[in-house]
Amino acid sequence: MAQLVSTQSPLQSTRPLTVGVIPDTAALEAWTAMTTAEREASCDLIELRLDTLRMTAEALRERLQAAEPAKPILLTARHPAEGGQGSVDAAGRMALIEPLIDVATLIDIELRSAVEMKPLISRAHAQGVKVMGSFHDFQATPGDAVLRGAIDFAQTAGLDAVKLATYLNSPDDLIRLLQITAAPLRLRISTMGMGPWGRTSRLVLAKAGSLLNYGFIGASNAPGQWPAARLKQILAEL
Numbered sequence: 264m265a266q267l268v269s270t271q272s273p274l275q276s277t278r279p280l281t282v283g284v285i286p287d288t289a290a291l292e293a294w295t296a297m298t299t300a301e302r303e304a305s306c307d308l309i310e311l312r313l314d315t316l317r318m319t320a321e322a323l324r325e326r327l328q329a330a331e332p333a334k335p336i337l338l339t340a341r342h343p344a345e346g347g348q349g350s351v352d353a354a355g356r357m358a359l360i361e362p363l364i365d366v367a368t369l370i371d372i373e374l375r376s377a378v379e380m381k382p383l384i385s386r387a388h389a390q391g392v393k394v395m396g397s398f399h400d401f402q403a404t405p406g407d408a409v410l411r412g413a414i415d416f417a418q419t420a421g422l423d424a425v426k427l428a429t430y431l432n433s434p435d436d437l438i439r440l441l442q443i444t445a446a447p448l449r450l451r452i453s454t455m456g457m458g459p460w461g462r463t464s465r466l467v468l469a470k471a472g473s474l475l476n477y478g479f480i481g482a483s484n485a486p487g488q489w490p491a492a493r494l495k496q497i498l499a500e501l
Contacts, residue, residue: 272368272393273308273335274424274451279469279498280307282337283480283491286315290481295329295415305480305492308335308368313359314349315341320362327366334459335368335393342373345399353379364390369424371395375415377420384421395475397426401457404429404436409445417450425449426475433489440464445471461487465494470501 283306285291286434297305311323318326327333340356341347349356353376360370360383370387374396384394396417404410410427417425431437437460444454453475456464463491465487469476476498479489489497 265300267375273337273475274369274393274462276307276474279476279501280474281491281498282306282475282477283309283334284477284488285309285480286312287318287481288316288318290479291316291318291326293481295326297330301492302330302334304495306334306478306495308337308475309364309480310337310339310371310477311345313338313340313363313382314347314356321361324366331456335367335488336366338363338367342376345373345375345397346401348380356380357383361386363390366418367392369393369395371397371426374416374420376407377422392421393455395424395426396420396422397428402430404431404440404456407439408444414443414448414450415454418490422450422487424453424455424474426455428455429458431456431464431478432458434460436460437467440471441467441471444468444473455487457487462489465489466497466501 267383285294338360340349340359343351357380366386370392377396387394398413413427437456440454440456444452445497451474454468454473457479465476476494477488480491
């Protein structure tokens with residue numbers, strides 16, 4: 264099959280990027296049905312949510328071939344405690360990602376699973392695939408000590424980027440997330456808010472330095488998301 268991997272990591276970008284989330288077959292069909300121009304306008308890379316797509320690796324490969332020229336691909340198999348529908352067992356989620364590493368530019372694992380998924384991290388790095396560690400809180404935005412601790416842990420675990428997604432209950436929550444995003448860090452960061460302040464936060468945080476900014480293709484799968492194409496358009500104007 265044709266090469267699906269981008270030659271340049273999104274983590275090298277000097278501008279905020281838009282991630283088009285593909286969580287189910289309906290979104291995948293919408294993506295593959297787009298024209299080349301529509302896919303170009305929709306996002307900078309796509310996230311395949313392997314825990315909710317529930318497709319075999321070969322079936323996904325066939326569908327991706329229909330959408331070339333390819334976008335960089337982010338692979339995710341989310342833990343149920345952090346919004347996923349995959350296995351609680353790390354080995355089960357690794358089994359979803361490993362057969363598709365060769366088509367990936369980036370993979371996303373939960374920080375809580377970084378130790379258990381060390382073999383996957385090593386394999387990805389050996390193949391030139393970057394690894395992002397993510398942290399989600401769907402109820403609140405934790406204190407600075409927790410958020411900075413997540414970043415520090417990602418660094419010590421040898422990850423290449425960190426993602427913080429929290430529920431914003433007040434403007435103060437957004438301000439704290441903004442300050443962390445804008446602080447000097449040794450690895451790339453992606454931050455986003457959920458809830459009533461979610462849509463506003465995606466723009467403000469992207470301007471402050473959030474590298475990967477998530478929008479939906481098809482139907483939204485998280486509170487506070489923008490349609491990916493609209494988000495990309497707005498970020499280009501900021």
